[in-house]
Amino acid sequence: MVMGRLKRRHVLAMAIAAGLWVAEAPVGHATSVTIRVGHFPNITHVQALVARSFEHRGQSWFAVRLGPGVVIEWYAYNAGPSAMEAIFAGSLDLAYVGPNPAINAYARSAGAEVRIVAGAVNGGSALVVQPGEKLATPMDFRGKRIGTPQFGNTQDVAARAWLREGGLRITQAGGDAYVVPTANPEQLSLFKTRQLDAVWTVEPWVSRLELEASGKVLIEERQAVTTVLVSRVGFLEQHRDLAHRFVQAHRELGDWISAHPQEAQTMVREELKADFRVTMSPDLASRAWPRMSVTSDIALSALQEYVAKAQRVGFLDAVPDLSQLVILP
Numbered sequence: 001m002v003m004g005r006l007k008r009r010h011v012l013a014m015a016i017a018a019g020l021w022v023a024e025a026p027v028g029h030a031t032s033v034t035i036r037v038g039h040f041p042n043i044t045h046v047q048a049l050v051a052r053s054f055e056h057r058g059q060s061w062f063a064v065r066l067g068p069g070v071v072i073e074w075y076a077y078n079a080g081p082s083a084m085e086a087i088f089a090g091s092l093d094l095a096y097v098g099p100n101p102a103i104n105a106y107a108r109s110a111g112a113e114v115r116i117v118a119g120a121v122n123g124g125s126a127l128v129v130q131p132g133e134k135l136a137t138p139m140d141f142r143g144k145r146i147g148t149p150q151f152g153n154t155q156d157v158a159a160r161a162w163l164r165e166g167g168l169r170i171t172q173a174g175g176d177a178y179v180v181p182t183a184n185p186e187q188l189s190l191f192k193t194r195q196l197d198a199v200w201t202v203e204p205w206v207s208r209l210e211l212e213a214s215g216k217v218l219i220e221e222r223q224a225v226t227t228v229l230v231s232r233v234g235f236l237e238q239h240r241d242l243a244h245r246f247v248q249a250h251r252e253l254g255d256w257i258s259a260h261p262q263e264a265q266t267m268v269r270e271e272l273k274a275d276f277r278v279t280m281s282p283d284l285a286s287r288a289w290p291r292m293s294v295t296s297d298i299a300l301s302a303l304q305e306y307v308a309k310a311q312r313v314g315f316l317d318a319v320p321d322l323s324q325l326v327i328l329p
Contacts, residue, residue, distance in 0.1 A: 101154070126220045137166060141166075148180070
């Protein structure tokens with residue numbers, strides 16, 4: 001018997017070395033797949049927030065649509081660049097991010113690491129200025145300080161491009177005006193104490209700056225692509241069917257949100273309080289909601305302007321072929 005076991009081990013070792021052996025899961029045990037999804041605590045990431053709220057209610061919007069053995073793990077980030085670093089590190093499979101970080105990650109990896117697989121939200125971003133200040137054109141911002149969520153994120157690029165197009169010299173560290181990457185909660189406190197003259201950000205922070213600090217909206221980007229759903233290329237290659245089903249569930253969730261705006265607002269408020277200790281009043285949610293539109297549609301043509309802006313402000317040099325940036329699994 002000993003010789004028999006040794007022989008079987010020898011044959012097994014040879015099969016493994018030759019790449020011929022494939023392990024089989026025990027009968028009755030489904031293989032578990034964990035999908036790691038990144039998002040931000042912003043209302044413009046409404047699909048992620050509502051999905052998390054469903055989970056807190058004992059339901060799982062995505063898992064039940066992806067099949068048995070699928071586990072969804074959620075990870076929160078302040079802005080897109082940090083989420084893209086997690087994609088590069090293999091720590092995330094999917095992420096809700098702004099278009100600029102997704103484009104930058106695609107360019108950095110020569111198109112090898114990132115794909116946009118769906119739209120998520122348009123609108124919901126704005127430039128808010130101090131009350132009583134005569135700030136109307138880019139030239140009025142000479143010597144002023146503008147807060148953005150993170151260096152290189154979509155609103156950061158939008159602010160720098162707008163100032164440059166208006167004739168100001170803007171560098172990464174300064175120039176004629178100062179673009180100051182600042183986390184959203186800190187933006188509000190700095191704006192209240194007038195350490196920031198303006199903030200270019202997303203909801204619900206736009207409405208909070210209005211309601212809590214008497215800020216005035218100077219530019220509102222109602223039609224701009226604010227949030228997209230991106231995938232790590234490795235995840236697409238290994239689990240294309242799962243990626244397809246996730247995108248389909250994402251689309252269905254967007255339709256549900258559009259059909260149930262009041263319930264979706266309540267769920268967003270519950271999720272922000274449960275996981276981020278952020279209290280959003282019903283009035284704040286209802287004020288922010290009309291500024292954005294939920295959509296799963298995305299087209300490469302809609303992203304070309306973001307590429308041009310990123311190039312103008314120096315975030316992109318040579319851009320690889322964009323034909324593979326948007327792919328519907």
